[in-house]
Amino acid sequence: LAKTTQPISMDSYEGQEVNITCSHNNIATNDYITWYQQFPSQGPRFIIQGYKTKVTNEVASLFIPADRKSSTLSLPRVSLSDTAVYYCLVGGSGGYNKLIFGAGTRLAVHP
Amino acid sequence: GAVVSQHPSWVICKSGTSVKIECRSLDFQATTMFWYRQFPKQSLMLMATSNEGSKATYEQGVEKDKFLINHASLTLSTLTVTSAHPEDSSFYICSAYDWVTSGANNEQFFGPGTRLTVL
Numbered sequence: 105l106a107k108t109t110q111p112i113s114m115d116s117y118e119g120q121e122v123n124i125t126c127s128h129n130n131i132a133t134n135d136y137i138t139w140y141q142q143f144p145s146q147g148p149r150f151i152i153q154g155y156k157t158k159v160t161n162e163v164a165s166l167f168i169p170a171d172r173k174s175s176t177l178s179l180p181r182v183s184l185s186d187t188a189v190y191y192c193l194v195g196g197s198g199g200y201n202k203l204i205f206g207a208g209t210r211l212a213v214h215p
Numbered sequence: 216g217a218v219v220s221q222h223p224s225w226v227i228c229k230s231g232t233s234v235k236i237e238c239r240s241l242d243f244q245a246t247t248m249f250w251y252r253q254f255p256k257q258s259l260m261l262m263a264t265s266n267e268g269s270k271a272t273y274e275q276g277v278e279k280d281k282f283l284i285n286h287a288s289l290t291l292s293t294l295t296v297t298s299a300h301p302e303d304s305s306f307y308i309c310s311a312y313d314w315v316t317s318g319a320n321n322e323q324f325f326g327p328g329t330r331l332t333v334l
Contacts, residue, residue: 138320147219147308147325148259191258203249203310203323205259 108192113210122179124209126192129173137168137175140191142208148191152177179211187213218242219311221326228299229334235295236329238309244289245311249323250282253306265292299333306330 109127116122128137136155140148152159154166154175165178179186191208218241228234238248247266251259263284265271271284283295292311296303307330310323317323 136321142259145306145328145330147310147328149325150320150322153320153322202261202264203259204261205251207258 108194108206110190110192110206110209112207113212115212115214116182117214118183119181122182122186122211122213124177124179124190124192124211125174126177127174128192128194131172131194135194137166137172138193138195138203139164139166139177140193140203140205142189142191148205151190182211182213184213184215187211217316217322217324219245219309219324219326221307221309221329223329224327225330225332227332227334230300231298233295233297234299234331235293236307236309236331238292238294238311238326240290240311240313240324243311243313243316243324245292245313245316246289247312248286248292249310249312250284250292250294251308251310253308253328255306259308262294296331299331301333304331304333 138153139151141151142148152164152166154168156168159166167176189208189210191205193203220239222237249264250262252262253259261274262277263271263273265284265286267286267289273279286292306328308328310325312323
């Protein structure tokens with residue numbers, strides 16, 4: 105499974121856009137890129153998944169360049185409730201897939 | 216939809232005792248369930264993968280005789296920590312997967328976690 109590298113922590117302020125970049129140089133052809141969010145003392149929650157180019161849903165956007173060696177999670181206009189740990193995971197999409205979590209990025213949103 | 220529950224949400228036990236944690240998919244049938252452990256300020260570590268009716272597959276370094284996993288039905292998996300010791304104190308999280316419910320994203324649905332404290 106491809107290893108991922110993310111910044112350990114980030115700080116932002118309410119209303120700002122936050123971009124979290126993840127490096128996955130060894131991504132395989134059939135690997136997808138998935139982001140999860142985790143609040144303290146809770147299980148992670150799925151945010152978004154993509155394979156290439158750009159994916160957008162109601163909470164975030166995911167930008168993936170052509171070489172797919174990195175990806176950027178974009179959170180528009182963050183609020184205090186977006187303070188959490190964000191995990192970038194890379195893996196295949198066929199059948200069930202083990203999720204190997206990296207260290208994640210601890211995002212702190214300030215008033 | 217796609218709700219996963221865990222019971223208990225927290226448990227305190229004495230060293231040497233066994234503790235059972237339940238993971239249930241409430242509104243879907245989970246073909247596969249996963250168990251994770253998370254220490255404070257650390258990431259989730261996958262412990263094992265269980266498919267209904269089959270023996271669990273443990274990750275390297277996880278003692279299968281210490282962490283007994285049973286996936287007897289499509290909606291219930293249990294993790295039993297046998298002869299628990301203080302170093303087993305951790306946050307245990309399960310997740311459930313079903314190819315229909317998970318959809319194109321192959322999303323895993325996580326439970327709220329169980330905090331185990333071994334005295």
